[in-house]
Structures are given as C-alpha cells and as structure tokens.
Amino acid sequence: MFKVGITGNIGSGKTTVCKIFEVLGIPVFYADDAAKEVMIADAELVASIKQTFGNEAYFADGSLNRKYIAAIVFNNKDELVKLNELVHPATFSAFDKWVKNQKHAPYVLKEAAILFESDSYKLCDRSIMVTAPLDIRIKRVTQRDGITADEVKSRNDRQFSEEKKLTLANDVIINDDTQLVIPQVLKLHKLYLTIAQQNS
Numbered sequence: 001m002f003k004v005g006i007t008g009n010i011g012s013g014k015t016t017v018c019k020i021f022e023v024l025g026i027p028v029f030y031a032d033d034a035a036k037e038v039m040i041a042d043a044e045l046v047a048s049i050k051q052t053f054g055n056e057a058y059f060a061d062g063s064l065n066r067k068y069i070a071a072i073v074f075n076n077k078d079e080l081v082k083l084n085e086l087v088h089p090a091t092f093s094a095f096d097k098w099v100k101n102q103k104h105a106p107y108v109l110k111e112a113a114i115l116f117e118s119d120s121y122k123l124c125d126r127s128i129m130v131t132a133p134l135d136i137r138i139k140r141v142t143q144r145d146g147i148t149a150d151e152v153k154s155r156n157d158r159q160f161s162e163e164k165k166l167t168l169a170n171d172v173i174i175n176d177d178t179q180l181v182i183p184q185v186l187k188l189h190k191l192y193l194t195i196a197q198q199n200s
Contacts, residue, residue, distance in 0.1 A: 008130030011137030031112035129169035
C-alpha cells in the first residue's frame with residue numbers, strides 16, 4: 001500500500017486538507033486520535049505509562065488523566081521524550097494494522113502533527129507539508145481555540161520550524177487564504193494515483 005504522510009504546524013489547516021482527500025475516497029489515519037486511543041486501549045502501554053509516571057496517570061475508570069500527564073511533560077523535554085518513546089511505537093503499530101484493513105483504497109494518508117519530529121515520515125512513501133504564514137496561523141488558532149497569540153506561538157515553537165519541515169517534505173500545499181487549496185490537492189491526488197498504480 002502506497003502511504004503518504006501529511007503534516008503542518010499549528011493552524012496550517014492540515015485537517016481541512018485531509019477532509020478534501022477523504023471526499024476523494026482516500027482513507028486518513030489521524031495519528032493524534034490514534035495515540036489517545038492506544039493510551040487507553042493498549043494494556044501494555046497503560047502499564048508502562050503508570051510505571052513511568054505513576055498510577056495517577058489514570059483515573060479509577062481507566063481513562064487517562066490528561067491534566068496530570070500534561071503538567072509533567074508540558075515544560076519538561078526529558079519527560080516528553082519518555083512519554084513519546086512509549087506512545088509512538090504503539091501508534092506506529094496501530095497504523096500498520098489500520099493500513100492492512102484499507103484493501104480497496106489506491107493509497108492512504110497518515111496525518112500527524114509531529115510527522116517529522118517523531119520520524120514517522122520514514123514509514124511513509126511520500127510526505128506533504130501544509131504551509132501558511134505564521135500571522136495567518138495565529139489568527140486561525142486564536143479564533144478557533146480561544147487562546148492567546150502567545151500560546152499559539154509557544155505551541156508552534158515546540159514543533160520543528162516550517163523551514164525545516166519544508167526541506168524534509170516531498171510535496172507542499174500552500175494554504176495562505178490567497179491560493180485555492182482544492183486544485184493543489186487534486187494535482188497531488190493525480191500524482192499519487194499514478195505512483196500507486198506503478199507500484200502495484
């Protein structure tokens with residue numbers, strides 16, 4: 001199965017782009033949602049998280065104590081690395097299982113905020129970077145999430161810079177409110193169908 005990774009920094013509009021691919025019949029694996037799921041459903045992972053961060057990481061009903069975990073990893077890079085080292089392999093495994101079930105799709109997309117930071121782009125055949133200027137991204141997120149511009153910048157600073165991601169990506173979609181996104185998606189869709197057919 002031909003696999004395409006898609007990412008973009010906060011406010012770039014990568015989810016909107018993914019929805020266009022879904023309309024075209026391309027299944028999308030949302031890595032962040034999958035990570036949240038495995039952190040509850042994967043017994044081995046749950047045990048590892050409790051061992052690393054304490055039993056308080058989970059509530060009595062088995063749900064994840066997100067505030068507790070966030071407080072530990074939010075401003076501590078070492079703790080965040082520990083958490084990612086536990087969660088990423090389980091999420092990669094969930095992606096592999098998911099791909100095996102997409103038998104009728106010509107290709108699949110893997111959407112991940114930290115596609116490059118987690119090295120998961122290496123598990124894909126190609127990668128897309130959705131890009132937009134920082135001021136536009138800040139405006140989108142402050143309106144969407146009701147947070148301050150400083151909070152958006154802080155989240156953005158925890159990701160690789162757009163410049164770095166653009167050097168790693170194979171393909172780019174510009175979502176700066178001046179260029180139409182759908183024609184850009186259709187162009188890539190056509191390219192991926194061609195490559196997928198050549199590889200099948």
